[in-house]
Amino acid sequence: MKKNIALIGNPNSGKTTLFNALTGGSQRVGNWPGVTVEKKEGRLRQAREVTITDLPGVYSLSPYTPEEEISRRFLAEGNADAVINVVDATNLERNLILTLQILEMGLPVTVALNMSDVVEKRGDTIDMKKLSERLGCPVVKVSALKREGMGELAATVLEQASSCPRPPKNLFRGELSKAISEISGLLDGHVEKKLLYWYSVKVMEHDPHVRKTVPSSVLERASETVRRLEEDLDDDGEAIVAAARYEFVDSVVKGIYYRSKKDGKSVSDRIDEAVTNRWLAIPIFAAVMFIVYYLSVTSVGGYMSDWVNGTVFEENVLPRTAEWLAGMGVEDWLVSLTVDGIITGVGAVLGFLPQLLVLFLLLALLEDSGYMARIAFVMDRILRRFGLSGKSFIPIIVGTGCAVPGIMASRTIEDERDRKITAMTTSFMPCSAKLPVIALISGALFGGSAWIAVSVYFIGVFSILVSGVILKKIRGALGKASPFVMELPDYHMPSVRNVLLSMADRTWHFVKKAGTIIVLASGLIWLLTSYDWGLNSVDAGSSMLASIGNALSPVFSPLGWGDWRAVVGTLSGLVAKENILSTFGILFGMEAVAEDGAEIWTYMAVIMTPLAGFSFLLFNMLCAPCFAAMGAMRRELGSWKETAFAVGYQCAFAYVVALAVYQFGLVVQGTPSLWLIPAVTLVAVAGYLFLRSPRDKEEDETLSETVS
Amino acid sequence: MRTLKDAEEGERVKVISVSGDRTLRRRLMDMGILKGSDIQVVRVAPLGDPVEFLVRGYKLSLRKKDAEMVGIEAL
Numbered sequence: 146m147k148k149n150i151a152l153i154g155n156p157n158s159g160k161t162t163l164f165n166a167l168t169g170g171s172q173r174v175g176n177w178p179g180v181t182v183e184k185k186e187g188r189l190r191q192a193r194e195v196t197i198t199d200l201p202g203v204y205s206l207s208p209y210t211p212e213e214e215i216s217r218r219f220l221a222e223g224n225a226d227a228v229i230n231v232v233d234a235t236n237l238e239r240n241l242i243l244t245l246q247i248l249e250m251g252l253p254v255t256v257a258l259n260m261s262d263v264v265e266k267r268g269d270t271i272d273m274k275k276l277s278e279r280l281g282c283p284v285v286k287v288s289a290l291k292r293e294g295m296g297e298l299a300a301t302v303l304e305q306a307s308s309c310p311r312p313p314k315n316l317f318r319g320e321l322s323k324a325i326s327e328i329s330g331l332l333d334g335h336v337e338k339k340l341l342y343w344y345s346v347k348v349m350e351h352d353p354h355v356r357k358t359v360p361s362s363v364l365e366r367a368s369e370t371v372r373r374l375e376e377d378l379d380d381d382g383e384a385i386v387a388a389a390r391y392e393f394v395d396s397v398v399k400g401i402y403y404r405s406k407k408d409g410k411s412v413s414d415r416i417d418e419a420v421t422n423r424w425l426a427i428p429i430f431a432a433v434m435f436i437v438y439y440l441s442v443t444s445v446g447g448y449m450s451d452w453v454n455g456t457v458f459e460e461n462v463l464p465r466t467a468e469w470l471a472g473m474g475v476e477d478w479l480v481s482l483t484v485d486g487i488i489t490g491v492g493a494v495l496g497f498l499p500q501l502l503v504l505f506l507l508l509a510l511l512e513d514s515g516y517m518a519r520i521a522f523v524m525d526r527i528l529r530r531f532g533l534s535g536k537s538f539i540p541i542i543v544g545t546g547c548a549v550p551g552i553m554a555s556r557t558i559e560d561e562r563d564r565k566i567t568a569m570t571t572s573f574m575p576c577s578a579k580l581p582v583i584a585l586i587s588g589a590l591f592g593g594s595a596w597i598a599v600s601v602y603f604i605g606v607f608s609i610l611v612s613g614v615i616l617k618k619i620r621g622a623l624g625k626a627s628p629f630v631m632e633l634p635d636y637h638m639p640s641v642r643n644v645l646l647s648m649a650d651r652t653w654h655f656v657k658k659a660g661t662i663i664v665l666a667s668g669l670i671w672l673l674t675s676y677d678w679g680l681n682s683v684d685a686g687s688s689m690l691a692s693i694g695n696a697l698s699p700v701f702s703p704l705g706w707g708d709w710r711a712v713v714g715t716l717s718g719l720v721a722k723e724n725i726l727s728t729f730g731i732l733f734g735m736e737a738v739a740e741d742g743a744e745i746w747t748y749m750a751v752i753m754t755p756l757a758g759f760s761f762l763l764f765n766m767l768c769a770p771c772f773a774a775m776g777a778m779r780r781e782l783g784s785w786k787e788t789a790f791a792v793g794y795q796c797a798f799a800y801v802v803a804l805a806v807y808q809f810g811l812v813v814q815g816t817p818s819l820w821l822i823p824a825v826t827l828v829a830v831a832g833y834l835f836l837r838s839p840r841d842k843e844e845d846e847t848l849s850e851t852v853s
Numbered sequence: 854m855r856t857l858k859d860a861e862e863g864e865r866v867k868v869i870s871v872s873g874d875r876t877l878r879r880r881l882m883d884m885g886i887l888k889g890s891d892i893q894v895v896r897v898a899p900l901g902d903p904v905e906f907l908v909r910g911y912k913l914s915l916r917k918k919d920a921e922m923v924g925i926e927a928l
Binding site: 426 | 871875876877878879880881882883884885887888889890896898899900901902903905909910911912913914915916919
């Protein structure tokens, strides 16, 4: 019979590993509606008609963060027939606090005691039978990593899912217990019977959601009881309940956990002594980041991407498909649409697939091993002033390879606002697709100077930091800021299975979502460059896109590059940044263009001065990223509206930077233009947005620290 | 009153109060920092903030600004 089991537990408790073990490869990943939190569902291996829903990792069921709200709501609305609570045996007390809160909801719970092998290795033991008695629910020993105990766990849970629900055991004592009974009496009949106990505890905790369901007159009287207890115990209701839970948990643990006499530093402690050491931490971190960059951009990732793009597509797939279709008598335009439009577009996606795989692999390794938390710990202080989190460093580094996995890497950032700001600013970093454009401008207009590339990287970082400050001060637009209270989990060897699954899963997801966008967009660009407004087949130079380029030319002339070909080039960059070169190639009548565009350097010099070229480069580096990256942003930000805001912001930012650089450059060259006035105005506006005092008091920290 | 922000590396302290806004307080309590809890300062991050604490057998990092909300006394 169809059943739904909820899987819940602390972050780092091995929940994901357990989920993978229980569901095999049958997972479906999506988002919970309305939020950017990942939702995973799968079918139980041992009984395929049973669905397992993986709830987000949470430390509690408080009503204050999106993850907790989702979990709470899922359980309270009766979506689960039974619950598997993964408990990390090496962290019993804190994990059991969550267990108590789930038990309060009166649902059938099975505790999956994970990592007890680690506990045993220390020489300690846990009396599971006693634990089960005290909690009032079954406890099954499992090792998610070694896949032990899965059968027993499944059987226990299924049995629970079919059994009759029982009212929750009251685990509180004394005054608190009496107060809760009193409140239950008052609430009886006004709330769902199943959740009566739970609601009573929530009232005691001053839970804001309770106001919506409990009639206010009833709530008034119940609050009286709460007030009396608060006076008696001289403390806040929420604190009283928290303390009571810990009291219970402490007494349980004392009775079931037998500590061996062995003491001393664990392996994790010793690693941390080096990794978070005052002197070694940053060099070690720099080394790790360099390795990530090297592996993904220069060596493995870059090399393989070049191979896919060059050998596979350009030399084989494209020409052969064209031949084959033409040979079958397919109409020219259809061949062109298929080969030049769609397959080329798809090729753009598949082209950086190897790079994506490498980046996702490295990301999974960093996360799974536990090192990611240390990065956040070490780098937090600098980055948080700029509206970013310590963990924002990863997306930025990864983004130098490709913005797509970079943006997706922002998912590891817990704070919603920091996560969104990171997702929106990652693409300011020059990715490997932007390198050919840098080489083009540098070669054509600056004699191949390396300073161009260096400056682009610096400007990228500068843009991220400045944008972080500006975006952070847009109150309420990006979600709530939450306190930085972060666990530093024990290190452990990354599980090969988890890492590979994560890598495959994320890559596949990206290909599906972004892939669709890219195919459509490529088709559109193909259409716009192959036909004029009368749908006659023409050269790119007379096409619809060219006329659009011409029309937009006045917009870009204050930036120094109003030539329609430069505009068209920029537009084509939306599909993939390196397309800018091939587009210029086509527009200047070249067959093929090298990696640095050497063939078209002379043409470039004709349409742009060096200053204008630099402005052009900056605009393209900072403006909206390629469609694939926009797709990734959509996934992390959760709505098209926010994605549109992000893209709009990026374009506006790019425009102001390019304008300022060009206009101030003209002043330096001694030939100022009237456009200097709007340039100065816009920079002043940006300056205001950057320096203004924040409205929320929690943001006071940014201002005072940036200024002092 | 001394707060967690003032505790030195290696020091072991006991929590006597937790203040601050509701979200922060709840978060701290959920993570094991409440009246009567035993906390040890492990180390300060290389750049001066945040600070790593040993709480109920596991490692937790807190910003100094938030640590200031926790009143302590020596153990």
